[in-house]
Amino acid sequence: MSNVIILPWLQVENANAVAGLTWGFPAITHFLGYTHALSRKLQRSHGLRLEGCGVICHQHQVHAYSSGRDYQFALTRNPLTREGKTASFNEEGRMHFTVSLVLECHGNIANGDVGMRELAAHLQPLCQTQKLAGGSITKLRKVQVCRAEKLKDYLYGLMPGFALQDRSCWLEEHYQQLKQRNADREMVDAWLDFAALKMAAQSGEQPGDAASWEYLAKPQPGYLVPLMTGWQRISPLYPPGSVTNARDDASPFCFAEAVYGVGEWRGLHRIQNADELLWRYHTTETGYYCRGQALPDEEPEDDSYYFDIV
Incomplete structure (x- = not known):
């Protein structure tokens, strides 16, 4: 890995908050799936391949309310049927969240720093056309492309946040x-x-x-x-x-x-290199x-x- 792509402060609405037996945050498979879909597009346009993905959470809001000790998902009411009866629905857990993604990039980026800036400009609208965990991306700060050894300097711009690590x-x-x-x-x-x-x-x-x-x-x-x-x-x-x-x-x-x-959610200030972040x-x-x-x-x-x- 020679380069890293940073998608800072992605705001996502109505994402899936249920992952198997767990709920409260999307499964890590959602983020790697998003990376894979983006990688297929970059392979065709730039000959680049994305593999690892780091997840840094800044804010999250699950659509649920508490009636004491337990929580229930806040669900939408579907329109009535032709007979005027209540339509059936499946219980869905939804949430809003803001995350930054750190993507492992393999391949040669032509023209050095100029090529990196051009790649970042190409990714700016492209990243927002995809769904993330079933939710819509509504906002994204300026995409950054950097050398892997310089990642630590760029992480300061992603604070405050917590990185998800495998334990x-x-x-x-x-x-x-x-x-x-x-x-x-x-x-x-x-x-x-x-x-x-x-x-x-x-x-x-x-x-x-x-x-x-x-x-x-x-x-x-x-x-x-x-x-x-x-x-x-x-x-x-x-x-x-x-x-x-x-x-x-x-x-x-x-x-x-x-x-x-x-x-484990770990404070971003404790991350030293890209390998600690990537899944x-x-x-x-x-x-x-x-x-x-x-x-x-x-x-x-x-x-x-x-x-x-x-």
């Missing part, structure tokens, strides 16, 4: 610790320790004293969140056209389920996954820290 390696580590204490524990138990807010009752010093409820800390420090991180195959790979009602009769087909991991696709025989940079000495050899719920 799924902690999931496997915590799962192994749970298995040592109880062999019946499953991966979903370890994932819920990161995803759920848990309280535990502490008994009083004397019998009959009222118990006090205390918050149980998550297995690791930081602003940790559950993530949907890709798809995993749960069926054989069927020949093209053999599965009824498939969208594409010319491609092989298989059934898949979402896989989940753990992420990339990782494809295997059983599925495709979105991976960020692993922590030092924790690079996984397989996909054991991802799990699916069938």
Whole structure:
């Protein structure tokens, strides 16, 4: 990677806020999908290829309201049917958010700095014609193209913000610790320790004293969140056209389920280089996954820290 493309302060309206079992922010697959769609256009026009994508969140607003402890999505009312009855609808979680995207760019940009400015001008309207997480892009500050080694200087212009980083390696580590204490524990138990807010009752010093409820800390420090991180195959790979009602009769087909991991929102001032930001696709025989940079000495050899719920 020699160059980086920065899409600063993208404002998106009515994006999808539901990602599998999680809600509150789009899945990382949405952002890599946006990058892939943009890459296909740049390959035709400039011979460039985009791969990794870094996500920096500045603001988000989920369309939901609270009735006490629980939240409900704020839904739209559809027009009445011809018979004057209420039309049926599917529950959808929507949100507004503002993010900056850092895209990994491969290929030669001709004419040096002049070529970079021309590429940025070309991307300015192009980026806003695509959907992001199903939402419409309503505003975008000036696109920037720079050398990868100069990214740190450009990150100061994206503050305040929080970068989403991959911490799924902690999931496997915590799962192994749970298995040592109880062999019946499953991966979903370890994932819920990161995803759920848990309280535990502490008994009083004397019998009959009222118990006090205390918050149980998550297995690791930081602003940790559950993530949907890709798809995993749960069926054989069927020949093209053999599965009824498939969208594409010319491609092989298989059934898949979402896989989940753990992420951390980390202050942008703590990011030192592009590799700490970027998420990339990782494809295997059983599925495709979105991976960020692993922590030092924790690079996984397989996909054991991802799990699916069938």
